[in-house]
Amino acid sequence: MQVLKTIAALQTFICNAKRQQQTIGFVPTMGALHDGHLTLAKAAREEHDIAIMSVFVNPTQFGPNEDFDAYPRDLARDVALATSVGVDAIFAPSVAEMYPHDGGIRLHAGRQATMLCGASRPGHFDGVLQVVAKLFHLVQPDVAYFGQKDAQQVAIIETMVRDFNFPVVIRSVPIVREDDGLAKSSRNMYLTETERVEAPQLYAALQLAKDVLLNTHHVEKAIDAATAHITTHTTGRIDYIEVLSYPDLAPVDDSTTQVVLALAVYIGKTRLIDNLMINLGGN
Amino acid sequence: MQVLKTIAALQTFICNAKRQQQTIGFVPTMGALHDGHLTLAKAAREEHDIAIMSVFVNPTQFGPNEDFDAYPRDLARDVALATSVGVDAIFAPSVAEMYPHDGGIRLHAGRQATMLCGASRPGHFDGVLQVVAKLFHLVQPDVAYFGQKDAQQVAIIETMVRDFNFPVVIRSVPIVREDDGLAKSSRNMYLTETERVEAPQLYAALQLAKDVLLNTHHVEKAIDAATAHITTHTTGRIDYIEVLSYPDLAPVDDSTTQVVLALAVYIGKTRLIDNLMINLGGN
Numbered sequence: 173m174q175v176l177k178t179i180a181a182l183q184t185f186i187c188n189a190k191r192q193q194q195t196i197g198f199v200p201t202m203g204a205l206h207d208g209h210l211t212l213a214k215a216a217r218e219e220h221d222i223a224i225m226s227v228f229v230n231p232t233q234f235g236p237n238e239d240f241d242a243y244p245r246d247l248a249r250d251v252a253l254a255t256s257v258g259v260d261a262i263f264a265p266s267v268a269e270m271y272p273h274d275g276g277i278r279l280h281a282g283r284q285a286t287m288l289c290g291a292s293r294p295g296h297f298d299g300v301l302q303v304v305a306k307l308f309h310l311v312q313p314d315v316a317y318f319g320q321k322d323a324q325q326v327a328i329i330e331t332m333v334r335d336f337n338f339p340v341v342i343r344s345v346p347i348v349r350e351d352d353g354l355a356k357s358s359r360n361m362y363l364t365e366t367e368r369v370e371a372p373q374l375y376a377a378l379q380l381a382k383d384v385l386l387n388t389h390h391v392e393k394a395i396d397a398a399t400a401h402i403t404t405h406t407t408g409r410i411d412y413i414e415v416l417s418y419p420d421l422a423p424v425d426d427s428t429t430q431v432v433l434a435l436a437v438y439i440g441k442t443r444l445i446d447n448l449m450i451n452l453g454g455n
Numbered sequence: 456m457q458v459l460k461t462i463a464a465l466q467t468f469i470c471n472a473k474r475q476q477q478t479i480g481f482v483p484t485m486g487a488l489h490d491g492h493l494t495l496a497k498a499a500r501e502e503h504d505i506a507i508m509s510v511f512v513n514p515t516q517f518g519p520n521e522d523f524d525a526y527p528r529d530l531a532r533d534v535a536l537a538t539s540v541g542v543d544a545i546f547a548p549s550v551a552e553m554y555p556h557d558g559g560i561r562l563h564a565g566r567q568a569t570m571l572c573g574a575s576r577p578g579h580f581d582g583v584l585q586v587v588a589k590l591f592h593l594v595q596p597d598v599a600y601f602g603q604k605d606a607q608q609v610a611i612i613e614t615m616v617r618d619f620n621f622p623v624v625i626r627s628v629p630i631v632r633e634d635d636g637l638a639k640s641s642r643n644m645y646l647t648e649t650e651r652v653e654a655p656q657l658y659a660a661l662q663l664a665k666d667v668l669l670n671t672h673h674v675e676k677a678i679d680a681a682t683a684h685i686t687t688h689t690t691g692r693i694d695y696i697e698v699l700s701y702p703d704l705a706p707v708d709d710s711t712t713q714v715v716l717a718l719a720v721y722i723g724k725t726r727l728i729d730n731l732m733i734n735l736g737g738n
Binding site: 179191193273274275276277278279280281282283284301302305306309310312328331332334335336337338339420 | 462474476556557558559560561562563564565566567584585588589592593595611614615617618619620621622
């Protein structure tokens with residue numbers, strides 16, 4: 173396992189791999205690895221000659237009042253975990269290494285980024301696209317792996333790859349959950365013991381809403397059911413609970429077949445997100 | 456010579472070249488080829504295993520009142536000219552092939568794009584970056600060649616490549632001129648006979664201004680000299696005459712060493728641009 177801290181070191185590594193015609197599977201992360209990330213890394217490991225992971229807490233996707241400074245960082249732990257699943261190299265650059273200049277050119281996400289998390293995190297997905305575009309150009313992967321937990325992120329990145337013809341395939345991997353249903357997240361470590369007890373109710377609310385949606389085909393009733401469940405069973409503050417077509421993230425209509433049922437809820441100070449993909453059947 | 460009209464055909468071509476570890480030199484154009492383009496193509500031909508040219512009049516870089524519809528198109532002529540200098544393949548897609556979807560994601564150029572041509576062509580450089588990013592992802596060239604006549608375009612593309620870590624080297628090639636000094640341009644064919652007689656005065660004005668700038672180190676005096684020359688010797692309407700640091704396109708100050716002296720002038724209905732790169736010496 174190599175830990176590459178500079179772009180120059182990464183380029184040497186990639187250049188060697190390309191010269192040997194090796195395929196590259198890439199897992200971009202912000203570190204604080206959990207089983208979700210490791211599932212992505214295992215897929216990259218199994219499906220490619222080279223598995224590369226990046227560990228970079230990207231400042232441009234955090235808002236001014238978000239948790240950039242507090243975001244957990246422990247590279248030694250991340251390296252050990254990545255090594256345990258056979259990752260060949262970790263690219264772990266500094267902020268200065270990734271953003272040495274600023275010529276002011278920006279990627280702006282479109283309508284998809286105004287929905288769900290985008291409504292309360294203006295500019296977040298612009299920052300995600302910026303760092304993902306940079307990482308794709310640096311790593312030049314054949315396939316990049318993302319967790320379906322960030323369903324909106326996956327949808328927007330897939331749109332960028334499609335509309336800008338990036339020579340990479342995006343693979344999204346189902347959410348990995350704790351035994352009690354809580355979606356694995358680096359931010360779960362922010363939860364107090366009592367908050368941690370409440371947190372699985374988000375998944376329970378999603379499952380309840382899914383049943384309502386499949387039985388009634390009525391979006392508002394599904395959302396109301398999830399809202400009632402969370403209000404009753406947690407102290408959480410709901411940011412949003414929505415049902416949108418996927419991957420275009422538009423309001424559901426008669427022609428919609430695939431939807432994402434997604435929520436963001438503050439449990440104490442910690443903002444948790446979760447979602448379910450639901451097939452509404454052929455129409 | 457292959458003419459590739461679809462992305463699928465291009466990808467097959469590129470994939471073969473990459474598998475054989477061939478280097479790729481790329482010349483993006485809007486067609487209506489002239490000696491300037493062919494100089495770029497010759498450089499690509501000499502320096503790489505494969506020389507690819509694109510011919511695509513990109514709608515997203517034209518404003519609503521600009522000459523997108525009127526822009527000269529003659530693929531058979533372009534193919535013959537490209538063949539004559541040894542280009543291996545021309546990628547000539549339709550608009551529908553290049554823009555089949557629109558997820559609304561955009562590249563926005565920064566401060567550099569507010570200067571010079573950007574002031575009167577809002578959104579122009581956003582469209583340039585969009586198509587160049589797409590073409591770079593599709594062609595995956597080792598080196599891409601651009602004419603220094605579009606000095607601002609080169610500066611902004613170099614910034615994008617640097618800040619987004621595109622794995623491509625940008626090479627800019629000096630302006631190719633007619634015997635009387637007029638910079639070669641696809642738009643020169645719009646000129647009437649009398650306008651064509653006037654047009655070389657733009658280059659004469661730049662040379663005069665360069666002398667003034669080097670003698671006085673006074674930007675305003677240089678611009679005044681060029682303005683007076685054009686006003687006296689042509690019927691043209693000046694869009695801008697400016698001296699800016701290069702490549703950052705900022706106002707000249709005591710630390711500036713490299714500048715671009717650039718102008719845009721309407722001769723009749725035809726908007727012509729030209730520039731000189733000037734080294735102000737060490738400071």
